[in-house]
Structures are given as structure tokens and as C-alpha cells.
């Protein structure tokens with residue numbers, strides 16, 4: 033979020049999978065850096081949590097048929113940072129709203145992990161590449177360990193925010209290793225609510 037997203041005061045940040053561990057922390061860090069934060073999550077309960085407990089400015093349910101229109105209304109100045117966890121129809125709604133010089137930290141594509149072939153057409157790769165060129169976007173994929181050298185900064189800052197109540201988190205604990213496969217499949221369908229953990233023993 034900080035290395036690739038480079039948040040600035042007053043910018044608009046959109047976060048996909050906003051109620052999960054990654055998305056919830058990204059959005060809260062965006063708020064702490066003065067961004068207007070719009071979260072996208074699945075269902076009314078997750079959206080209420082994102083808005084009322086995590087303090088995002090707006091939370092939108094991606095199951096809504098008019099997600100693209102709702103997102104446009106929620107981002108009147110366009111989108112400066114899109115933290116991508118999902119892909120799929122959420123990306124489709126975000127794509128036309130991204131501003132010049134937008135930053136797109138590409139963390140995950142959970143909507144596509146079960147894909148068994150190329151997506152249905154039309155092929156939009158050229159439109160995407162043209163937008164990256166003409167709008168001068170920064171799109172950077174990363175694996176969290178790429179920033180391993182900053183783990184001490186992360187622990188210092190996030191620990192202080194947790195202790196001060198500036199950052200909140202939620203865990204979704206599944207009991208028993210035997211339930212791990214179903215829990216993992218559920219993660220791909222949005223059945224988890226918060227960081228999904230499997231407790232293998234007490």
C-alpha cells in the first residue's frame with residue numbers, strides 16, 4: 033500500500049475484498065494517510081462492518097447489479113489508487129474510473145483462482161495496455177515477502193495503531209485440520225468473514 037500505492041492526502045483509494053485481512057488493513061492504512069476510502073465487499077453485513085467498524089467512507093456490495101454506477105457515484109473525482117485483490121467484475125467496474133497516474137498494487141486475483149481456461153471474450157488486453165500507456169498508470173504485482181526488509185517498520189507502526197485502537201481486525205477461525213479444505217474453498221466463494229484461520233489444536 034505505501035510502497036506501490038504511495039497514498040497522498042485527499043486521494044481516492046478503492047480496496048477490493050475490503051472485509052478480509054488484507055483489504056481491511058489496506059483501507060485503514062489509507063484512512064490514516066488521509067485518503068477517501070471506498071471498500072468493495074460481498075453482502076450487507078460485510079459492508080456494514082467495513083463502514084461502521086473499520087471506518088471506510090463508503091462500502092459497496094459487489095453482488096449489486098449496478099455496482100459500476102454505484103462506484104462511479106462513490107468516486108466523483110475518479111480513483112487514484114486501486115488495491116487489487118480480486119479481478120473479475122470488480123476490476124471491470126474500477127477500470128473506467130482510474131485517473132491519470134493511478135497506482136494499482138496488484139496483490140491478488142481471487143475471482144480467477146478457479147479459472148480453468150482463458151476468460152470469455154472480447155479480449156481487452158489492448159484496451160488495458162493502452163490505458164496503462166495513455167493514463168501513465170503504475171501497475172505492480174508483488175509478493176508480501178518482497179518487502180520483508182520492512183517487517184520491523186510494519187510491526188512498529190501496526191502494533192502502535194492496534195494499541196491505540198486506530199486499526200481493527202477480525203478473525204474467522206475454523207476448528208480442525210479436517211475442515212481446512214472446505215474452509216479454503218469457502219474463501220474462494222467469500223464465505224469467510226475476516227482472516228481465515230484453521231485451528232489444528234488447542
Ligand SMILES: NC(=O)c1ccc[n+]([C@@H]2O[C@H](COP(=O)([O-])OP(=O)(O)OC[C@H]3O[C@@H](n4cnc5c(N)ncnc54)[C@H](OP(=O)(O)O)[C@@H]3O)[C@@H](O)[C@H]2O)c1
Pocket residue numbers: 049050051052053054055072073074075078094117118120121122138139140141142143144174175176177219220221222223224225226227228
Ligand atoms: N501478494 C501476496 O503476497 C498476498 C499475500 C496474501 C494474500 N494475497 C491475496 O490477497 C487477497 C486477499 O487475501 P485475504 O487473505 O485477505 O483473503 P480474504 O479477503 O479474507 O478472503 C478472500 C475474499 O475475496 C472475496 N472474493 C472471493 N471471490 C470473489 C469474487 N469472485 N469477486 C469478488 N470478491 C471475491 C471474498 O470476499 P467478499 O465476500 O467480500 O466477496 C473473500 O472473503 C487474495 O487475492 C489473496 O490471494 C496476496
